[in-house]
Amino acid sequence: MNCRRIRKLLTAYTDGELAEENRRAVSEHLAECERCREYAADLSKVLDWAALLRDRQTSPNFLARVKARARAAEKPTSGAFPFPVPRARTALAGLAAACLVFLLGYLAGVTFPRHKYLSQGGPATALSRAFPDKPTAPGDAERLIVGVQRIKMIFGSKLSENAYAQLNEVQFALAKGDKTVVQELQQAEEFVRYKDFAQARRLLDQIEREHPEHALAPYARMTKIFTTEQPGYGWQLLNNSYAALLRDTVINPKQFYNQLAGFQTEVTEYGWQKIVQSAERLNPLNVLDYLEDRLAGGTETL
Amino acid sequence: MKDTATTATLSDEALMTSFAAGSEEAFEELVQRYAAKITNFIRRQVSDFATAEEIAQDTFVAVYRKKHTFNPEYSFSAWFYKIAINFCRMHFRRKKSSLPTVSMEESQQEGGSSLQAALVHKGLGPLDDLSHKDTEEKVQRAIGELPTKHRLVFTLSFYEGMTYQEIGLLLGCSPGTVASRKHTAVKKLASKLRRLAPATAASGPRGEE
Numbered sequence: 001m002n003c004r005r006i007r008k009l010l011t012a013y014t015d016g017e018l019a020e021e022n023r024r025a026v027s028e029h030l031a032e033c034e035r036c037r038e039y040a041a042d043l044s045k046v047l048d049w050a051a052l053l054r055d056r057q058t059s060p061n062f063l064a065r066v067k068a069r070a071r072a073a074e075k076p077t078s079g080a081f082p083f084p085v086p087r088a089r090t091a092l093a094g095l096a097a098a099c100l101v102f103l104l105g106y107l108a109g110v111t112f113p114r115h116k117y118l119s120q121g122g123p124a125t126a127l128s129r130a131f132p133d134k135p136t137a138p139g140d141a142e143r144l145i146v147g148v149q150r151i152k153m154i155f156g157s158k159l160s161e162n163a164y165a166q167l168n169e170v171q172f173a174l175a176k177g178d179k180t181v182v183q184e185l186q187q188a189e190e191f192v193r194y195k196d197f198a199q200a201r202r203l204l205d206q207i208e209r210e211h212p213e214h215a216l217a218p219y220a221r222m223t224k225i226f227t228t229e230q231p232g233y234g235w236q237l238l239n240n241s242y243a244a245l246l247r248d249t250v251i252n253p254k255q256f257y258n259q260l261a262g263f264q265t266e267v268t269e270y271g272w273q274k275i276v277q278s279a280e281r282l283n284p285l286n287v288l289d290y291l292e293d294r295l296a297g298g299t300e301t302l
Numbered sequence: 303m304k305d306t307a308t309t310a311t312l313s314d315e316a317l318m319t320s321f322a323a324g325s326e327e328a329f330e331e332l333v334q335r336y337a338a339k340i341t342n343f344i345r346r347q348v349s350d351f352a353t354a355e356e357i358a359q360d361t362f363v364a365v366y367r368k369k370h371t372f373n374p375e376y377s378f379s380a381w382f383y384k385i386a387i388n389f390c391r392m393h394f395r396r397k398k399s400s401l402p403t404v405s406m407e408e409s410q411q412e413g414g415s416s417l418q419a420a421l422v423h424k425g426l427g428p429l430d431d432l433s434h435k436d437t438e439e440k441v442q443r444a445i446g447e448l449p450t451k452h453r454l455v456f457t458l459s460f461y462e463g464m465t466y467q468e469i470g471l472l473l474g475c476s477p478g479t480v481a482s483r484k485h486t487a488v489k490k491l492a493s494k495l496r497r498l499a500p501a502t503a504a505s506g507p508r509g510e511e
Contacts, residue, residue, distance in 0.1 A: 011485040015459065017466050017477070046492045050460055053441050055342040056351060058358070062341075063333050066359050067326075070366035212364045212388045 001025050003036050010040050014047075314378035322369045329369075332378075333362055339462075340386055346457045347390045349446035357393060361386045380472055383462075387454065387472070394450065444494035448487055455480055456487035 006029045012018050013026045030037050059065075184207050191200035309317065309331045321328040340361060345354035364385050365372075372381060445453060451473075458469045459480070466477040466484075473480070 012481045058337045058341050062337050066362040070363045212385045
């Protein structure tokens with residue numbers, strides 16, 4: 001190995017994170033290359049500096065303040081949010097309202113033709129069609145929930161009211177443990193669907209505040225996109241954020257790639273490589289980073 | 303606090319289970335264990351101790367409120383850091399930028415009190431003067447200027463002592479990505495710190511790209 005490659009491994013070497021083969025290669029190289037030894041010494045000097053940042057003590061009233069704030073937070077908040085929030089108890093009512101809105105839209109002349117996939121056997125068939133490839137990792141439920149979301153996004157308004165409701169049911173059934181969040185996210189979707197971006201944004205902000213245990217970062221980005229009136233991209237993010245929400249969710253790279261095809265005209269060849277690479281590493285956040293950059297007219301580098 | 307002796311010997315996960323079952327004392331023990339640790343971790347992200355204490359408290363409040371969603375089969379510490387990191391991200395988003403408003407170059411141009419000047423004046427080598435309080439602030443600022451993804455990896459690895467594998471699980475990336483981010487972070491820090499003390503600069507790690 002040449003000096004350049006060795007140097008790239010030095011940090012992992014110092015951290016004891018190299019596999020035996022590389023560890024030996026670095027160690028042998030250092031024994032005979034003085035310049036790389038110096039380089040290694042310089043790196044460790046940086047760590048000496050970093051070590052100067054010592055821990056401080058927290059304030060004496062830290063525990064008391066945490067407990068006071070925790071108790072205050074247990075009480076229902078008021079006034080923070082100007083419309084009924086779909087918390088656990090009211091979520092079903094919220095959904096019912098959403099369905100009503102949907103129905104009204106239908107009566108007002110919007111048509112929702114049944115998509116052929118769904119008319120030929122319902123969501124289960126559609127799901128199996130959405131995942132013709134061999135799954136790449138365990139976690140069937142998580143994969144399916146993303147699949148459901150994907151179907152909702154791809155087929156969008158083509159879904160009948162009934163099919164949409166069925167998909168919601170599937171999603172609830174699959175969302176283990178945290179139905180509240182999924183319900184709240186769906187409420188937000190409804191706001192977006194009817195272009196009430198301000199409400200959607202407020203709800204999403206609240207969801208993020210109330211559920212810090214989930215990686216909901218994509219939501220904040222989505223709200224930005226929605227409020228700049230680019231709902232198509234916003235939907236994309238919404239879909240991805242379900243994946244982030246379920247942290248063990250695995251994205252099938254091929255599916256994901258196809259799903260992103262709508263952006264083809266805006267993305268360069270190099271950009272596509274980046275997207276595919278990120279998708280293959282199963283990290284939707286990386287893809288988001290990239291797309292967001294593109295949208296902001298940012299640079300090519302990730 | 304008569305049960306302190308027993309609580310103190312429980313694992314974090316056992317404490318969470320006991321807290322979910324109603325033991326406030328278990329929660330207090332968790333706060334005692336993690337308060338300083340998490341506050342200092344957050345401080346390294348946000349570069350300000352008072353803000354860090356606020357965010358650390360937010361994190362504990364979230365633990366308090368979310369006690370029933372914790373799965374004791376998984377590590378408490380990973381769950382806890384994840385919450386803290388999400389709060390940090392929210393904080394940065396509110397600030398609209400993850401960078402401090404004054405860059406290191408600017409503050410150095412302000413001159414007078416710069417570390418560099420102090421060192422030259424006293425005729426001390428930079429590594430002899432490492433305990434200088436000002437130095438600690440500059441190191442914090444250098445870390446604060448790192449891009450978020452590099453700063454997270456660097457601090458989790460160096461200060462929190464996590465393995466690449468653990469960091470990867472926490473941040474949702476592969477250990478290989480962690481390795482390259484850590485290396486990039488160290489190189490970036492080297493060039494930032496070089497501006498703090500020119501004497502180390504001569505021997506500081508050189509960029510490769």
